[in-house]
Amino acid sequence: MATENKQTMKPFSVHMNKDLQRRYRAEKRFQRCGIAAIAIALSFLALLFASIIGSGYTAFRQTFIELDVHFSEDLFKDENLAAADYAGLIKQALRTAFPEVKERRALKSLYMLVSPGAAFSLQDMVKEDSRLIGSRQKIWVPANDDVDMLIKGQMKATEAEADRRLKDDQLGWIGQLEKDGKLETRFNTTFFTSGDSREPELAGIWGAVKGSFYSLLITLLLSFPIGVAAAVYLEEFAPKNFWTDIIEVNINNLAAVPSIIFGLLGLAIFINFWGLPRSTPLVGGLVLTLMTLPVIIIAGRASLKSVPPSIREAALGIGASKMQMVTHHVLPLAMPGMLTGAIIGMARALGDTAPLLMIGMVAFIVDIPGGFTDSATALPVQIYLWADSSERAFTEKTSAAIMVLLAFLICMNAAAVIMRKKFETKW
Amino acid sequence: MELTSQLANQSFPTLPTYDFAASLEQTEAQSAVRQTVGNPFLDNPRMTCRDVAVFYGEKQAIRHINIDVGCNEVLAMIGPSGCGKSTLLRCLNRMNDTVPGCRVEGEIRLDGENIYDPSVDVVPLRARVGMVFQKPNPFPKSIFDNVAYGPKIHGFTTDKAELADIVETSLIKAGLWEEVKDRLQEPGTGLSGGQQQRLCIARAIAVSPEVILMDEPCSALDPIATAKIEELIAELREQFSIVIVTHAMQQASRVSQRTAYFHLGDLIEVGPTERIFTNPRHRLTEDYITGRFG
Known part of the structure; x- marks a missing residue:
């Protein structure tokens, strides 16, 4: 009986062994593919940085x-x-x-x-x-x-x-x-302190930086509270019916709408209908809010969904009202994810050019904006304008402005990581 | 019979008896409601369920159940998975309200008051009927805050010393005080599984409920932690009514005074625990407790 068993076992284990080796080889192949993908992505990134820095670093010095x-x-x-x-x-x-x-x-x-x-x-x-x-x-x-x-x-x-x-x-x-x-x-201080100019040696990005700052301030102040409120309502309070389904589908669609469409909408509504002043950070901020809202709502809902239901049950089980459940327990746990979503949305808003073209922020503006209703341009639009200029010296300015924009983006992403770490609840 | 005197005392217009012919006629797809064996009624109940039926959408989870929960007793609900015992448990403090598509029929009374009456607010109800869940679910906050949260939101006290007092008594009652008194500010999620479950019990009793519902409170715990919780349940019985859902029949026999056996949405048999486990009257009950199925 025992010998018989051994004999039947042997071919099986041999087969098993072969199969195992095949599985390990497949795993190795898969890992190598992954490493290759990362290497390709990194080399493109390095190429991008090298070309931008290589052609732009000279702009930080001036004769x-x-x-x-x-x-x-x-x-x-x-x-x-x-x-x-x-x-x-x-x-x-x-x-x-x-x-x-x-x-x-x-x-x-x-x-x-x-x-x-x-x-x-x-x-x-x-x-x-x-x-x-x-x-x-x-x-x-x-x-x-x-x-x-x-x-x-x-x-x-x-x-x-x-x-x-x-x-x-x-x-x-x-x-x-x-x-x-x-x-x-x-050192070229002009580049960091002055507004745009037709003369490359006098052109600076400070006007564009302030324009971007004012626009993004409006975007943040509007889109974060509205986005969080919408996400919380849809996820925690809204009844699941036909209308909320329609709303959900539409929010997802809005997140995929090309940003220039939002620019057209802003032009039609904010400027032509409401009569807000054109080329201003106010309108720019409103348009970018429209663009950022779906991103924040979707990220917010996803992070609310990821809060374990046991926490909700625990809160409700000792008699917390739904509102208390949300504000005391669910929202603090969802906050890191919501902040990350908001910052990613804001970073997208910072880098977006198309909607701002439609509302006139592409104008040549020398003066540095002092408020929300002064004519202004924004960083990405400034890059676009300079890239279009014929003077040789604007080439390096363009790259330098891209470097500044990237620096801002890196700062914002770093802020997202830091905030997530800070607000993350230890389990 | 005890049953009739009981019902005469209370204001129930209809007797919850079942006309077998009628219920058979009612639906062909749905099998007949099984008559409960044993007496589900008590003389001086804390909670009463009359003719309770629960639907999830179209599906009926439990059918016309009558059962009482006495004062200072532990009622164990046993039965195979999907028999509706957890559903009934969650009806007792209206936790089922949060389940979309869930509909409850019949009457559940706490101290004579129908908790499904539209005028009843679920928030104070859930303070009166506390709940301990299957998986320990402390808040990701400090041990102190976990216990203090209930008293805080219900406005029991605004005084810090008093609050600390409530926390201490609750933790002592839950048998956790000695283990955590030096680290009340550490996160509750850092405790062991058994400690976390006792923390959840402390959290539930901190709002001084009348009834504590326990939904398989030991299923995620090791035997030692389970033994501690069982000891704790025996002690808590002196102060609270406890309804416990469990899959472990030994546990039911150890901690409870009465046991109810559920099967596919019906309450099959209910009676004193000792009698149910030594001399079950219904064939299904016998099959289940002897391990023939379930």
């Missing part, structure tokens, strides 16, 4: 030229300091620096070396300290974007003269300035 400016009293006869000819001051300083240049056309190309924004910085200096009038000052003014490009090596001096924006005489003057130590690159 400056030192000029010997004489604030002659003759120019400031008028009471109004703003009326003085600051551009003339710059031109005069350039003529003093290169006395050999006399011809009109040559002078014009000499003046081109300095940014038109230099006159404004002189004006600001005088405004701040009127004792400057009558004195002689060594002042660092921003160079024109072409000079900046040359210094950063993005324009090659070796190219044929007709192919470059800086001509041979200009290259000579730049060489002389460099030799005299009157030309240097510094």
Whole structure:
């Protein structure tokens, strides 16, 4: 009996062994596929970062030229300091620096070396300290974007003269300035403190950052409370019937609607019907709220669903009302998930361009918005605008703005992780 | 008979007797309601169920059940899975209200008051009829907060010292005080399974209920923890009425004074525990407790 048993067992175990090895091989294959997928994804990400950082890091430095400016009293006869000819001051300083240049056309190309924004910085200096009038000052003014490009090596001096924006005489003057130590690159504070400009060396993202900030503030203040309230009602209180089914299907559909549709809706309702001011963070925030709400509601419902029913039973079982059950037990447990959903929704809103185009936030706006109803643009729209600009120097600005946007996104995602950790209840 | 005198004392217009012919005629698909063997009525009941039927949508879970829960007694409800014992238990504090599509017919009275009356508020009802669930389900909060939650929401006290007092007495009654008195601020979910279940019992008794419902309270526990809970049930009986649903027949025989046997939505037999386990009158009861099925 026993031997018989062994004999029947043997082929079975051999078969089993083969089968086992096949299973292990399959598992190994599967793991290798997974690792390969991760490697591909990571390498794309690395490529993206490398290309953006590679083409954008130079934007954080800016070329400056030192000029010997004489604030002659003759120019400031008028009471109004703003009326003085600051551009003339710059031109005069350039003529003093290169006395050999006399011809009109040559002078014009000499003046081109300095940014038109230099006159404004002189004006600001005088405004701040009127004792400057009558004195002689060594002042660092921003160079024109072409000079900046040359210094950063993005324009090659070796190219044929007709192919470059800086001509041979200009290259000579730049060489002389460099030799005299009157030309240097510094950290580009303008990029972080000023609004948009047609001149790349004067363009900054602060206006777009503030526009995005105001829009997102409105989005957060509206979409989080509304989204959480809707999710809690639908999940905990609403009767399960035809109407709630319709609502659920529609919310899921809304989450998949292309964002430009929300822009059209915002244009039709908020601007044309309600008459809210166009290109403002107020309308931008409202449109982004429409876009973010379904995401927050869906994430909220999912996290409410994941709260174990035993907790609800426990609360109801000792006589908590439904409201107490929700606010004391279910909501605190669902909060980490809801916050994560909200932040993911907000990150999407931060990066979305299309709806803002429709409501006019794509306008060229130099002034930094001071409130919710000032015309403004947003970070992604600023990137879009700069990517569309013809000046060579805007390329690096575009990449730099993308870096800033990514930095914000990373911060927001980090905040999501931290908040989840903080609110997570230990079981 | 005891039954008739009992019913005469109470204001029940119709006797819950069943016309077999009528019920057979009633539906062909549905088998006849089985007559309960033994006397389900008591002289001085805490809770009474009269003609209780529960439906989940179209499906009928229990059919026309009459049973009383006495004061200071442990009533064990036994029966195979799906027999409706848990359903009936959850009717006693209207936990079935939360189940969509659940419909309860008949009358359940607590101290003479129909708890399914539209004027009855479930919130105070559930404070009077506490519940302990199958799986220990402490809140993910501190041990203190777990017990203090009920008294807090029912506004028993606003005084901190008094609240601490309630928590202490409840934990002492639940036999958990000695084990947790030094770590009341630690999370209740960090306790062992048996301790968690006793914490849940402490939480239920902190609102001083009249009846405690226990839905297989030991099925997730090891034998030692089970023995502790059983001891605790015996002690709690002096103060509360307890209805316990259990799958373990030894447990029913150890802790209860009366036992009710359910089968496919019918109350088959009810009587003193000793009698049910030594001398069951109904064939189904006998089959079940001797382990022939279930």
